[in-house]
Amino acid sequence: MSGLKVKRLFNGLIALALFMIAGCNIQGGTTTVSIDSIDAEEVLTLDSDADIFQYDGVIYKTNIDWVEELSLTKDVQIGEIKTKNNANTDFKDGMSNKLPVGTKIFSTKERGDILIVESEGKINKYLAIVEG
Secondary structure, three states: OOHHHHHHHHHHHHHHHHHHHHHOEEEOOEEEOOOOEOOHHHHHHHOOOOOEEEEOOEEEEOOOHHHHOOOOOEEEEEEEOOEEOOOOOOOOOOEEOOOOOOOEEEEEOOOOOEEEEEEOOEEEEEEEEEOO
């Protein structure tokens, strides 16, 4: 390798290492990444018939083609729908616009951005809707 190629490779590796260090914050053994969430008003403005709920400050939406095609394994129950809001876009955690109160929410083993919901004998996959 020529000296110029080695220098470019070295600089690229340094840049990659700095990016990884700056982009991730390790706390208690887990990696946390900051994401900006979109609120219910933004989601419903784009799709007024969207089936959504809010969990842990994030809006989750179902009926997304590529998400429906994923093979996911239900993990542990992490919550349930506590209130139904089909009147406005002011959502709080545990609130849905279509799911009935008492619907159970589960994490998935494969992905942290998709939750599984069991309602009326049917299983739906909900994707976290975030900016990015």
